[in-house]
Every structure is written in structure tokens, then in C-alpha cells.
Amino acid sequence: MTATTTAVRPVPALSARRRWTVLAVCCLSMFLVGLDTTIVNVGLPAIGRGLDAGTRRLEWTVDAYTLVLASLLISSGALADRFGRRRVFQSGLAVFGAASVLCALAPSVDALTAARAVQGIGASMLSPVALAIVVNAMPDPKERAQAIGVWASVFGISMAAGPVAGGALIDGFGWRSVFWANVPVIVVALVLSAVFVPESRAPRAQRVDLPGQALLTVAIGVAVGVLIEGPHIGWTSPVALSAYGLAVAVAAAFVRVESRRPQPLIDPGLFRSRVFSSAVLGALAVFVALNVTLLLNTLYLQHTRGWTPLAAGLATLPMAAGATVCAPLSGRMVGRVGARPPLLLAGSFITAGGLCLVGLDRHTAVPLLLVAYLLIGIGFGFANAPLTNTAVSGLPPARAGVAGAITSTARQLGAAIGIALAGGLVAGSAPAGLAHASRPGWILVAACGLLLLLVARAARPPARVG
16 A cells, blocks of 8 residues: 555455445444544543653653554555455454553553554554455445545544543543453454455555655654653753754655655655645644644643543533534535535534634633534534545545555544644643643644635545436
């Protein structure tokens, strides 16, 4: 699943029931990947108390997962093309499940962070591989578009549902339960994938680009790492300035190396497509907005207002409900009227939700909070399906796999950046001052919504059928 991926080899024709069962199995894995991106957020205060860790170290427990996931997504897709998508998919499930057990048993925050990184390795084998399996199982373009819409919708719903599920589990069984809950789901997914998911490979598998992979990992890690550590080490300290320089140098080296490789991890030339580039930028912005919202919500409600994890999770129910209702609606809209209308709705609702909270203080009315979360959830629900569709439509059909992989990478990078930025805004803030310190975060959420409106302009209108 590199930038030069050729057309996939179709599997033998599957019955309609089998095709949609394959989609369901892949969606189950994607639900776990999305859920574990956000479910930990609501448990951070409880984890901090249980493992004696501050906000900065807790940010790493979230970003260790998303950084590794973002870094390895495309290479995992290339491995799946070479060694078999079902095989890599099942390996990812096994690694994810084993890492979940390690997370649940972690004796310290450092052990939890390391286990979360391993969990990210497993998750990287699920996201792009699941999409490739779905695309390969759905030969009909119209059915494939519907399946991609469902796939993207499930991932969006899982991200929004994370805080609600996490709050309930933590209040009932403690923070370790959010990781134990993964295990039975993993077992079910392993069994179903063995029974229903056909094996498939690319006809000409690409080599794994080790230099590109190493440079991408370092660039992402340094960039997000300095955002997390900036408030602690000082934004203009020699260490921070060195990190800025290193991130820029590594990013430049990555572009140079990838431009010259015959089989690059990411072909910089792909971004010459305005449609594709705008979709990737939109995916990044949506997940920055979502993760800024989730972390600021958790810290504000639990630290400033003294709410329990369950209450803080329940406060995001409007967000989850908005995403749950609008995500499948968005998928249908993409199939009928194209990506532009749902993207316009997504940008408008996210902007409105962020603006609702730019004046946040410790006494902000709860109904206003709930309305803001509902608006952001609706916007998030409308965003995912059209962004995936726009990215795929922005490249030739033979590169549909890499379009999905790069968009997934952008989502996870956005999640990591959102956590880092939100944590940096409130780092060192006393509970009484946290609300005021978080206000730039809500401006950032609104700005991400405005960016989506610009992305909508680049989306292509739907192709005429018949």
C-alpha cells in the first residue's frame, strides 16, 4: 500500500451476504482502533491518580498509541499487500489484544505508555488493511462506495463513543477495565475473520521502504514530542529550538528521499492533486478538533467542576449521538449528492460548536456545554465519509489503497497533535484557571471547522450514473 500500489487482484466473487459480513468484521476491528484512540481520554485523571502521574506524562499514554499508529499505517499496508491482507489483519488483532492485556496490567505510567505503543503497532495492521480488504471484496463501484461510507462512519462513531464507554467502565470497574474490555472483542474478531474474510494480495507487492519509514517516524515523533514537552522545557529553550530544527531537517530529508525512490512509502507527487491534498488536510483538521475537544472536556469537567469520569463521559453523549446519527447519513449523502454538501455541513457545525465555548469559565451553563458537544459531534459525523471518498476520488483507482492509508495517517497525526496542543494549553493550570487557559483551544476547534469549509470547495461533484 505504497504510493505506487497497482490494482488489487480481485478475490473470487463473493455472495452479497458474504461481502457485507466481511465489511462487518472489518468494521468491528476499526471500531476498536477508533475507540482506543479516545476511550483513554476520560480516564486520564483516574490513571494519573492510580499511577501517580501528571498531565504531561499522561499525554504520552494517549500519544504513544496515536504516534506509532500514524507512523506505521502505510508500511503495514505494504506488508499486507506482500504477505496477505487477512494474515496481517489477524496478526494485528493478536498484537492489539496482547498489548491490551499489558495495558491492563501496567504497574507504572511508563509501562502503560510502552504498552500503548505496542497497541499502536497492532492497530496499524488493522486500519489500512481493513479498508483494502473491503475494497477488494466489493467489485461493484457503487457498492464499494457505500461500503467505504459505512467503514468511515463506524470509525467516526467509535471515536465519539470512546468517552462515554470509558466513563462507564471506569466508574464501574476502574481504569484498567477499558483495556480488559478489548480482549473478548478481539477473540470474536479473530474467529470471524478466520471464517469469513478471504485472503488477498496485491499482484505486484511493493517493497517496504525502510529509509522512508524511519524518517517519517522520527519526523512525526519529534514534532509531536516537542508540542507535548514544550511547556515543560520552554518553547524557546535550546532543547526546543534544536527539536524544531531536527523536525524540519528530517521532514525535508523525507521529501528528498521519497522523491528519488522507485517505490516510496509516500510519493510526494501525490499531493499535486488538489482534491487529494485538501482531503488529507481536512482529515488532519477534523481529528485535531475532536481530540482537542475530548481532552479539554475531560480536564475541565473533572478537574475544574469535580465531575466523576462517568458524568464527564455522559456529558459527551450529545457528541456521540450526533456522530452516530449523522455518520451513516453522511455516507448516504456522499453516494447520492457527492462529498461537498456533507463537508459543508461538517465545517459549519464544528465551527459553531467551537465558537460556543470560546468564553468558557468555571460556571458555564451545562446546557451550553451540551449544545456545543452536540454541534461538534454532528460535524464530526458528517466529516469522515466525504473526506475518505474525496481522498480516494482524488487519485486514480489503482491508488485507492494508498489514498485510504494516507488519510488514516493524517487522522491519527491529527489526534496526536490535538492531544499535544490541548495538553500544552492547560499544562500547569490550577483547576480554577483551567477554563480560561483552554479558550484558545476552542478557537482552534472553530478554525478547524472553517478549514473544512475550504476543503469542501475542492471536493468533486458526484459522477453521473447511467
